[in-house]
Each structure stands twice: as C-alpha cells, then as structure tokens.
Amino acid sequence: MSDRPKAVALISGGLDSMLAARLVQEQGVHVEGLNFYTGFCVEGHTHAIRQKDQERPKRNNALWVAERLGVPLHIEEVIESYKEVLTNPRYGYGAKLNPCLDCKVFMVRKAREWLEAHGFDFIVTGEVIGQRPKSQTRDKLPVIERDTGAGDRLLRPLSAQLLEPTLPEREGWVDRERLHALNGRSRKPQMQLAQELGLETWAQPAGGCCFLTDAHYTARLSDLWQARGSKNYDIDDIMLLKVGRHLRPLAHLKLIIAREAGETHFLQGYRRRYPHLRTVSHGGPVALLDGTWSEADLDLAARLVARYSAGRNAERVDLELEDTEGGVRMLSVPPMAPEAVPAEWYIGA
Amino acid sequence: MPEELDCRYLLCPMPVIRTQARVAGLAAGDELEVVVTDPGALADVPSWCRVHGHEVVEIREGDHGVHRLRLRVGGG
Numbered sequence: 001m002s003d004r005p006k007a008v009a010l011i012s013g014g015l016d017s018m019l020a021a022r023l024v025q026e027q028g029v030h031v032e033g034l035n036f037y038t039g040f041c042v043e044g045h046t047h048a049i050r051q052k053d054q055e056r057p058k059r060n061n062a063l064w065v066a067e068r069l070g071v072p073l074h075i076e077e078v079i080e081s082y083k084e085v086l087t088n089p090r091y092g093y094g095a096k097l098n099p100c101l102d103c104k105v106f107m108v109r110k111a112r113e114w115l116e117a118h119g120f121d122f123i124v125t126g127e128v129i130g131q132r133p134k135s136q137t138r139d140k141l142p143v144i145e146r147d148t149g150a151g152d153r154l155l156r157p158l159s160a161q162l163l164e165p166t167l168p169e170r171e172g173w174v175d176r177e178r179l180h181a182l183n184g185r186s187r188k189p190q191m192q193l194a195q196e197l198g199l200e201t202w203a204q205p206a207g208g209c210c211f212l213t214d215a216h217y218t219a220r221l222s223d224l225w226q227a228r229g230s231k232n233y234d235i236d237d238i239m240l241l242k243v244g245r246h247l248r249p250l251a252h253l254k255l256i257i258a259r260e261a262g263e264t265h266f267l268q269g270y271r272r273r274y275p276h277l278r279t280v281s282h283g284g285p286v287a288l289l290d291g292t293w294s295e296a297d298l299d300l301a302a303r304l305v306a307r308y309s310a311g312r313n314a315e316r317v318d319l320e321l322e323d324t325e326g327g328v329r330m331l332s333v334p335p336m337a338p339e340a341v342p343a344e345w346y347i348g349a
Numbered sequence: 350m351p352e353e354l355d356c357r358y359l360l361c362p363m364p365v366i367r368t369q370a371r372v373a374g375l376a377a378g379d380e381l382e383v384v385v386t387d388p389g390a391l392a393d394v395p396s397w398c399r400v401h402g403h404e405v406v407e408i409r410e411g412d413h414g415v416h417r418l419r420l421r422v423g424g425g
Contacts, residue, residue, distance in 0.1 A: 060362050060389070063365070063393055066396075067399060072401050073400050075362055269358060
C-alpha cells in the first residue's frame, strides 16, 4: 500500500453518499467516486425532453457532488448487466419494482471489482442503518458484505460506530472516533452533518433517484412485460416509458402519444422503429404504435390520437400513418370524445 | 483537426460516458471535439472535465440544437 490509503466511494448524487465520502476524505484518504448508470435514474432525461422543463437546471447530480468534493468521478454504464438485477432479483422487489438489496449488492460488487483493478484499499458507501426499509436494515448490511466479496473492506462512515470495526478502521487508515452512529429514517442528522462539514444541501426527490420506485413508471414497465410475455427490455424501452401518454386500448396495441412539442420531437426519433400516426389537418401530437392491429384497430387508434389534437372538436381529423420504411397512408376519422376514453386505457397515468 | 466524438441524440449521462471512454485512449494535450444535442451535456461534460483535470477549450452552441465542445486532455 502507498503512504496514503485510497478509497473508492459510491456516489449516487444524493446527500448520504456525499457525506460519507467527505468524512473519509477529511481524514486524509485519497477518494475517487464511482457512479453507475442503469437507465432508470430519474435526473436528466425527461427534463431534457420536455419543453416545459427547459428552464430547470440540467445537471448530473453525481458530477455536481464530485465537484463539491473535488474528487474524480467515474461513471459506468451498466444497462445490460443490470437487467439480471431487475428481472430476476434474488431478494425480491420493494414496494414497486425496486430491487433495492440486489441493486446495492450489484453496485458494491462492481465497486469491489473496480477497487481490485485500480489498486484501491477500501469501499465507501452512504448507507445508514434503518434508512431504507428494504436494503439498509441492520440484518441486510452483512448480506451486502458477503454477497459482494467486499467483506471488511466495505466502510459505511455514517453508521460505522454502530457496526463492527472494518479493515480501514483496524488498520488506522481512518479514525473510527471521527465516523458516525446515524440510525433510522430521519434526515435531520444528515442535514446537520452537512452543515458541520460545510457542504451545501438541496431538496432530494421523494423515493430517491430511481424510476423503479415510481408508481406511474413501474405500472408502465409491468404493462410492457405483460404485453411481451417476458421481462425483456432495452434502453429505448426504458426511455420511452418516461415519455408521453401511454394508452392501451387493446391487449395487442399500445399508443405512446406526445404531450407537447418537446415530446413530439423526441418520439419522432423512433419513427424507424415504430409506425406512427400524426395529425395533418390540425396541429397535434405524434403517436407511436406498439403492437399489431386490424383496420378497425387502426381506426380506433387514429380517433384516439385525433382526440389529443387541435381538431378535437372538429367533425373529422386527417392523419398520416407512416410505417418504419417511410411509407405513408392517409386516414380521416372523427375524433373520439374525451368521455369515451375509458380510464383503464391509461397506463401509469 | 481534433478527433470528433458523435454523441448526438444521446441523453445524459451517455455523452459523458462516451467522452470518458474516448479520453481514456488519448494522451495529455490531445484534443477531442464532442458533438451533442442534449443541452444537459453542456453542463455535464465540462463538469466531468473539471473533476478529471481536462480543459474545455471551446463550446459552440449551434443552430438546430447541435452543439460542439472542444476538450484538451489534461496530464493527470
């Protein structure tokens, strides 16, 4: 080991992992951050897509935290390898489709591999005993150490004084007395600690930073899996579940209808993957068609899209159906009345 | 002419991840031009550069939402 111990800190972009990294950093440890992109991270995408969100600050919270800490941040894209975690979680799901314990095991294991590849000494996480009902209970923490192979190289600075001393504490790389004994769901101790450490804090989204805890999003994901008859997905599916109105008027046909110009622009990027409808006689949204359909089904879909166009009160609305090869055919339909759209057609609304 | 990295139509953080991978294969002083359409990348790519000691030499916000960031790889 070099003179100065080296830690890799999991940086989610939230407050706890920032505090944990800082506590170790201020003891003279060289810290570098590691962040994983699963595709289900809340920040960024929908803000980038929707016009009404254009004024919001666009930033990657993990990078923002790394800048505050003054540490390098390595971002790993894990979309493909994360599929096994989401579709087949050994420890099951939380309240929604959030496989929190499996997710933590996955990320700490990745951190352990990174540590070994880069000659670092230990791993730091922002876990707090009792903070999360699924993954951060006292009995779950040893599971993470065991399943990841991280063992006693895994340090949780925020709750360390309530846990057995780890290797970095026993070796004197960090002083256990300067670590903490946080416990439970209250956020107040973290806010207080941030103030003591001179770190700026900010509003955290409820349910964390993951779409897999979001009721609307997971309803759409469940619907997707059910319609396909398997839990398969790719990155485009992940993105499209975040955008537009999703309606399933028929078991074999789903429509994704843009809600505004930014979403229309985004959905047009998928015109070579999905056939789509767009209104031509009136202003209106683009709608992707996912599934199969008969002529009658197509008429229904067109009437539904017309309902969301500026011609919703017109007698008829003209639309184009464009297939994935660019072939176009015209349709003319009476718009569906809003009250004629059954609530159960809306997925995750 | 610097090497070009096409990150158009990728949403953040993918432009950062692609930049990170490409920069790993470059030497100190090399330049890279990253082309993006997600406006979030105009904040995230420079942020990533700052924490890794790389320099953003120029940002050109183009018409039609296509932007270019020219980076110079640091020595770190």
